[in-house]
Amino acid sequence: MNEYKQITMTxxxxxxxxxxxxxxxxxxxxxxxxxxxxxxxxxxxxxxxSVSFSGGKDSTVMSALIDMALPGNKIxxxxxxxxxxxxxxxxxxxxxKKDDDRIVVIRPSVPIKxxxxxxxxxxxxxxxxEVVERYKRRGKTDGVKQYLGEREDKAPWSSQKSxxxxxxxxxxxxFDLKISDKCCLNMxxxxxxxxxxxxxxxxxxxxxxxxxxxxxxxAKCLAYxxxxxxxxxxxxxxxxxxxxxxxxxxxxxxxxxxxxxxxFKRTGCKGCPFAVELxxxxxxxxxxxxxxxKQCEIIWKPVYEEYRRIGYRLKPxxxxxxxxxxxxxxxxxxxxxxx
Ligand code: SF4
Numbered sequence: 001m002n003e004y005k006q007i008t009m010t011x012x013x014x015x016x017x018x019x020x021x022x023x024x025x026x027x028x029x030x031x032x033x034x035x036x037x038x039x040x041x042x043x044x045x046x047x048x049x050s051v052s053f054s055g056g057k058d059s060t061v062m063s064a065l066i067d068m069a070l071p072g073n074k075i076x077x078x079x080x081x082x083x084x085x086x087x088x089x090x091x092x093x094x095x096x097k098k099d100d101d102r103i104v105v106i107r108p109s110v111p112i113k114x115x116x117x118x119x120x121x122x123x124x125x126x127x128x129x130e131v132v133e134r135y136k137r138r139g140k141t142d143g144v145k146q147y148l149g150e151r152e153d154k155a156p157w158s159s160q161k162s163x164x165x166x167x168x169x170x171x172x173x174x175f176d177l178k179i180s181d182k183c184c185l186n187m188x189x190x191x192x193x194x195x196x197x198x199x200x201x202x203x204x205x206x207x208x209x210x211x212x213x214x215x216x217x218x219a220k221c222l223a224y225x226x227x228x229x230x231x232x233x234x235x236x237x238x239x240x241x242x243x244x245x246x247x248x249x250x251x252x253x254x255x256x257x258x259x260x261x262x263x264f265k266r267t268g269c270k271g272c273p274f275a276v277e278l279x280x281x282x283x284x285x286x287x288x289x290x291x292x293x294k295q296c297e298i299i300w301k302p303v304y305e306e307y308r309r310i311g312y313r314l315k316p317x318x319x320x321x322x323x324x325x326x327x328x329x330x331x332x333x334x335x336x337x338x339x
Contacts, residue, residue, distance in 0.1 A: 029237070029238060041066075047201070050203075050204055051066065054093075055092050056207075056255070056266075057247070057255075058207035059207040061207065061243050061246060062205065075102065076103075077104065078104045078195060080106055080192060082187045084112055084272070084299065088262075106195050108186055112187065120179050121178060121273065122181065122274050124167060124273070127181075129179050129181040130180070130181040131143070132180075147163050149163070177302055203229055203230070203232060204230070205233075206223075208236060271296025272300075273307070278313045278314060
């Protein structure tokens with residue numbers, strides 16, 4: 001790595017300070033993001049924005065960046081209290097709220113369990129869940145056939161991935177687990193949209209990074225719906241490494257769940273069946289927050305049972321004595337939910 005030296009004259013003589021190349025480019029990116037935030041928020045008007053604030057690392061960094069760009073701003077930080085947030089992260093948000101009246105707490109209109117039973121459970125991914133739900137409603141449309149690899153021609157309008165062989169049984173009459181992609185919509189997107197409308201703040205500032213991959217790799221700094229601006233995503237251009245540098249360099253207060261002994265890498269909804277590394281996530285929860293681990297078994301019960309039955313994402317829970325599946329906790333264990 002290249003090293004640069006800055007020489008400054010002080011009262012005690014010449015002082016030499018070394019900079020490495022990465023620190024300079026990190027600083028450059030920081031100034032670039034600050035300028036971008038100033039430019040966009042001033043252009044569209046501070047009163048039209050709100051920040052989607054989850055208490056996770058990305059939204060905490062984004063909130064700090066906005067404060068650096070626009071000191072004294074009054075942009076609300078909107079937190080969706082869904083009942084499936086990690087308790088430690090939720091506590092962090094409520095603790096911040098004591099000294100920051102910009103933090104606003106919103107809640108979905110229906111409790112999670114009730115909503116899942118009514119609208120369907122998430123399974124594998126948003127894309128997969130949406131196609132299964134479409135199949136249940138409309139049968140084997142061209143799009144469904146394409147997902148199942150039953151069409152020779154690849155429709156030009158679809159960039160959909162193909163269904164893993166292990167999940168094709170879900171496209172039959174007999175499969176009766178209710179699946180849909182509505183969980184994110186009902187738990188987070190709808191309550192946020194409702195709040196935005198009631199408070200006349202049409203633009204959300206979202207801490208989304210291209211570096212996280214998947215659907216996010218095509219994310220743009222400004223996201224439009226038709227010709228209308230919907231979201232401003234100032235973190236799209238930064239990496240996880242940059243984020244760590246920023247937190248260190250500017251002593252940003254983040255939730256302790258990211259620090260030892262917990263060392264969480266991600267803090268989305270607990271036990272979400274969309275998590276590719278779900279088993280690892282549950283194992284980590286078991287180690288540090290066993291009560292929340294148990295909540296996951298209750299909330300996502302039908303999905304976890306199906307994952308275990310087909311050997312997908314979750315390993316079977318073996319009994320110590322006879323190899324049969326056993327409950328992860330006793331029937332009368334007391335489980336407290338956060339909301
Ligand atoms: S991330 Fe998972 S648990 Fe959270 S709202 Fe979306 S589907 Fe539901």
